[in-house]
Amino acid sequence: MNNYISALSVLTASVLLSPLSMANQPWSQDRQWLFGDWNGERTQLEQQGYKFTAALMNQSAYGLDGGYKDNNGFETTSQLTFGANFDLAKIAGWDDTTANIIVTKREGKSLTNESIKDPRASQLGNVQEVYGRGEIWRLTQAWVKKGFNDNTVQFKIGRMGLSDDFNASHCEFQNLLLCGGQLGKSIGSIWYNWPVSVWGANLKYQFAPEWTVGLGVYEVNPDNIKTASNSDGFNLDMNNVEGALIPVELIWKPKLALFNGLPGEYKLGALYSSAEANDVSVAGKVHDSKHSVWLNAQQQLSQQGADAKRGLYVSFNAVINDKDTTAVTSTQQLAFWYKGPFDSRPNDSVGFGLANYVVNDRVTDRQIATNNSRGYVDYDAFATDYVPVQDDELNVELNYSYQWSPAIMLRPNLQYIYQPAGIKAVKDAWVAGLTMRINF
Template sequence: MQEQLLKPPILKLVTLSLALLGCQLASANEFYSADRQWLFGDWNGERKQLEDQGYKFTASIMSQSATNLAGGYNEDKSFDNAAQLTLGANFDLNKIAGWENTTAAIMLTKRDGNSLTLERIKDPRASTLGNSQEIYGRGKIWRLTQAWIKTGFDDNHVQFKIGRMGMSDDFNSSQCEFQNLLLCGGQLGKSIGSIWYNWPVSLWGTNVKYQFAPDWSLGVGVYEVNPDNVKTDSDSDGFNLDMDNVEGATIPVELAWKPKLATFNALPGEYKLGALYSTAEAKDVGISGEIHDGKYSFWLNAQQQLTQYGADSKRGLYISFNGVINDRDTTAVESTQQLALWYKGPFDSRPNDSIGLGLANYVVNDRVTDKQIATNEGRGYYSYDALASDYVPIQHDELNLELNYTYQWSPAVMLRPNLQYIYQPSGVKEVDDAWVAGLSVKVNF
């Protein structure tokens, strides 16, 4: 039997959220209401009153389950669950202290559980590329995920932010309408995770964004490269605040265009073009293994609403594309591409639900493939060996596909059943393509 995946309080809360599905609709003030904003309610009006005074509190649990239907490295059936608890607070310092255009935030997270991809889908000797549960990773520990302050100048056309944060909070950010890792959120952390840290990891950083025209803005940031931030030995590692082992800085620059009237019948969209340079030394991924002075990446994020259903501006068809190109000398994943479609409000009776279809691809650097071949030949292996512990699986591209339905029971409860297909898990041709069934559950308390 698998080890317990969630601490008892978290397990009880997730079980409670699932029980909601069997309940009848009630008024907005009742516990099981389909209009209920928070599962635990408005605290007799105190929650709304605190928000009006500048204090907004959040608490949520995300659970992602997955089971292998067919294929993968190990076809023995398994059911694996990953979970994440999030506790946060946002502060409007204009209301609280009279600091105009100034906000602050603090966020704590705790992850737990297991990954089906690691347990069944991939060859355990190969480095991990995709994951069928995007919230798995970066350790089963408590983390300080956010602790920052942001202030605006020049009528908020210039915004300055400093503190502890994830890099995709402000650069290479994207929608997350899926459970599969590469189809969810910013892409850089999936391919250059040694220098680009996404949620739930935070790091010291600062950024400035300048809105120089109504539809255009330019952002630049400076973030530490500090391997201590991704240690997972104990909960104290998740609260590392020192900079003793900083190896350099990652500097992203991003140009964003958010047209208000120009395209697609005035439907909203956003287009971002970015680049980064890291000053930290980076090892060559090829046979030479030489040390480079830094590394770079480029990206394109695009999201557009294509259609609108009647007078409801939120219902309709959306599309997104995310592409990343990495430094071939220093990065094992040369590029990633993601294309996704989702339709919000597919039925009049379910205006807040959505249907999603996404396709995403990892392209492994052929210099890495050549090194793996050379390593195996040096050990006397000239073909795939499923048993040898020192055999290095040869990696190529990995393709991920997901079809899902998001059932928004209420603003407080979301369920997302999904079906995933993984072509060449971890890029290893000898591993059978895999079919995975998944279920995401999110509860806002």
């Protein structure tokens, strides 16, 4: 990890101090990849159907004020990603067929876990979204996708994360709940986001120009989230499958006159899990299923000049979970970002978002009852057997994404966490963060 940070520091200094770099330098502003085009071989391979990717994401967070420890802690976490995509139509003559494989490795610590939240409480948010699921190598994707009838029907099978194809959302932020799909943040025991993969299959059918429906079947297998060794990240057996998770989603992609014909995407979905789930309020009670519903909406609100990508965007995401079996009954997210805020910086963006976790009142009541049985009436910051009483948690982030080149992105950000882990007695936290992404 220290090697990653040192390399990033040197690279960042080079970027900021070299505005007149030549195009053949790794830090030049038109550099597609940090390691270049391999003397043209990379582009040639892609034209032949072989596309290779390698990237490093680093997210640092510094506690400005508040939190459980109320100190100026600093933590950093990173993710390495190596991938290959194969256009099998070009390679093998298989029309409308692609295959993909991605391997990832995460390292580092979370400021939320180390300083911001009460360590006796279960985690809700995280100020570094790239943290989690263990410091091990993982097979994150290994799938094949086949299109039929001019790709109006697509079938996909293999190893994948559930939010790759359902409840998917854009990520313009460092805060966990403001980044990507929401379900994995509240029902992570069965819904696995990146970097975890599971065996699954899904079918997407575009039945009208603006309308698509999707249906999937995925395993619920706790072996997939084990982190004891690197072998756990490459577990391919299905010996301990506990059930099936079945999502269905309706997608609408209109260009509404209300927004001057600018594109939008709206998703309504639901899931059913056949795996047994524990009741959150009654010890020992078990339910034979679990369910959730969600809404994802993204709309471009304005366009800057002739560039269709520049302008103001808004997204709203909401999840409602099964109240009998889920500690977080719902999440809501509202985010705005403006792409190309300056003519001289058409690829930069400014982002502002708010995201909320709503803790199940049955969980809160059970925590209060547990403390009363142990003689605790008020919050006790030192007792090891005290159970912190959790309520809602609100996350806010303001950031600026500085796209130096297609190869290098820097995203300084300021975050505010209201009631960390939903605990009223813990001081609200202010955090300064920096995301750095490098495409090799």
